Amino acid sequence: NAGVTQTPKFQVLKTGQSMTLQCAQDMNHEYMSWYRQDPGMGLRLIHYSVGAGITDQGEVPNGYNVSRSTTEDFPLRLLSAAPSQTSVYFCASSTGLTGNTIYFGEGSWLTVV
Amino acid sequence: AQSVTQPDIHITVSEGASLELRCNYSYGATPYLFWYVQSPGQGLQLLLKYFSGDTLVQGIKGFEAEFKRSQSSFNLRKPSVHWSDAAEYFCAVAAGGSNYKLTFGKGTLLTVNP
DSSP: OOOEEEEOSEEEEOTTOOEEEEEEESSOOSEEEEEEEETTTEEEEEEEEEETTEEEEOSSOTTEEEOOSSSSBOOEEESSOOGGGOEEEEEEEEOOOTTOOOEEOOOEEEEEO | OOEEEOOOSEEEEETTSOEEEOOEEEOSSOOEEEEEEEOTTOOEEEEEEEOSSOSEEEOGGGOEEEEEGGGTEEEEEESSOOGGGOEEEEEEEEGGGOSSSEEEOOOEEEEEEO
16 A cells, blocks of 8 residues: 655756646545645645545645646646745645544655756 | 644753643634654654544554643643654644644654753
8 A cells, every 4th residue: 555655756946947746645535635844834735635626725825736637646736936936745635534644645855946 | 714833943852751842723613633743854644633532642652642622732742752753743733624634833843862
């Protein structure tokens, strides 16, 4: 059971480039989300999805796009990377049922130069 | 909107000493509360969670936390710290009674002296 898998683990981008962070889960979870972690800021919610075809914005959505075409996958797209998007990104999934655990991926370290 | 405050940015304890990490939350209804631990360069590991019932929650690695509604607190405790407990600890509250949208505190970095 792989859980939540994020790729790539490390990436360096130039300002203005685009890229997609991949997230896949094999637990048939309905709920998936993306967080970013910055020093001294904890984790902040970027976007989330409550099921295939349904997404919504979190606390810090600007500069990011998401889509959810399947239950398993929830990619995060940076259309035009900026240095302010240098961060560690975590994907998470859960069933959404009260009391159930939220599972996190191992993180993707992104540097924008 | 909900919020979480972890008043201590950095705590240093000696190995074998007791530990208490503070967490205060702001949320209008009954909160769902979590403690996560993150070792350097690693992802997040769930230590324990509170949804309802007994206000003293037992977690993994010998940790426990107590939910105190009157103080809006969910402090994490361990009676005897091990060097391997050195890490960053995050308290989080779930939004809207769900457990898929979390609001995190800014974290407390724990250093353990030999």
